[in-house]
Amino acid sequence: MFHVVKIGGSTLANLQSAFFDVLKNRIQQGEKIVIVHGGGPEINKKLIESGLPLEMKNGVRVTSQESLSCVKTVLMDITNTKLVERLNREGIAAQGLSGAEDFMLSCDFLDKENYGWVGNVQKVNTKTIQNVLEAGKIPVIASLGVTENGETVNINADTAAGETAAALSAESICFVTDTPGVSVLGEWMKCLTISDILKSILEGHISGGMVPKVEAAIKCLDLNIKQVRITDQTLSGTELLKEVLIT
Structure with missing residues (x-):
């Protein structure tokens, strides 16, 4: 069975x-x-080095054509390359991939007027991913996508991971962050149901960059991925559930 691990930039x-x-x-x-x-x-x-603005809306990076060039350079030439090299040094065979390659993550625009060159994933071509796995390597995918016209777009990495997990019918997905999980009212939660999450977003207890994480997690639950976690490097953290389990 497939297991997706999403690693946040921080x-x-x-x-x-x-x-x-x-x-x-x-x-x-x-x-x-x-x-x-x-x-x-x-x-x-x-972006700062290039004199370009940093702008986030609803946890999504607003991406102009100018800033897209920086995003592509960073994701592929810096973060992807470094992560693949580190995995190999640690004894884990890995291969870097971009979601924009071979229409792996096919997108339309999320909302071009508000977000610019940000993709909304429509289809995931899993063939390349499976080929890398069959070669005995871990696929390491940078969160870029491509439109039907061949335009590269930025994708929120949480969303890209969730869509990839769904397309693979993954057994589990872990969203690895620099926090121990999801915090509500100052408390790290062992588990949260969908209704808990929606209520916490409405009340402002879950906000900012955590919102697309939990939304991606909810989508994974809706697509019947059995185990969904938001976690630190222990891969434990907060488990997200469709509903409360009665034992």
């Missing part, structure tokens, strides 16, 4: 050896791991 620079040990253990147990990553802090740094 976590990438601080990955610990213990994280790779967990991955190796899961691979040795026969799990087919697929990694999807973002690159937020590095993108911010590149």
Whole structure:
């Protein structure tokens, strides 16, 4: 069975050896791991160096044509390359991929007027992913997509990971962050139901960049991915559930 691990940009620079040990253990147990990553802090740094504005709306990066060039450079030439090199150093064979390659993540525009060159995933071509796995390597996918006209677009990495997991009918997905999970009213939650999440968003207890994470997680639950977690490098953290389990 497939298992998707999404690594947030803020976590990438601080990955610990213990994280790779967990991955190796899961691979040795026969799990087919697929990694999807973002690159937020590095993108911010590149935009500032280039004199371009940083703008977020509803947890989504507003991406002009000018800033898209920075996003592509960071995601593929910096974060993807570094992560693949680190995995290989840690003894995990890996291959870097872009969601824009071979129409892997086919998109239309999320809302061009509000967000610019940001994609809304319509279809995931899993063939390339499966080919890499069959070659004995972990696919490491940068969160870019492509429109039917061949235009590269930025994709929120949480969304890209969720759509990839759904297309693979993955057994589980972990959204790896620099926090121990989802916090509500100052408390790290062991588990949350969909109704808990929606209520917390409405009341403002879940906000900012955590909103697309939990929305992507909800979509994964709706698509019957059995285990959905928002977690730190332990891959434990907060489990998200459709409803409360009665035991």
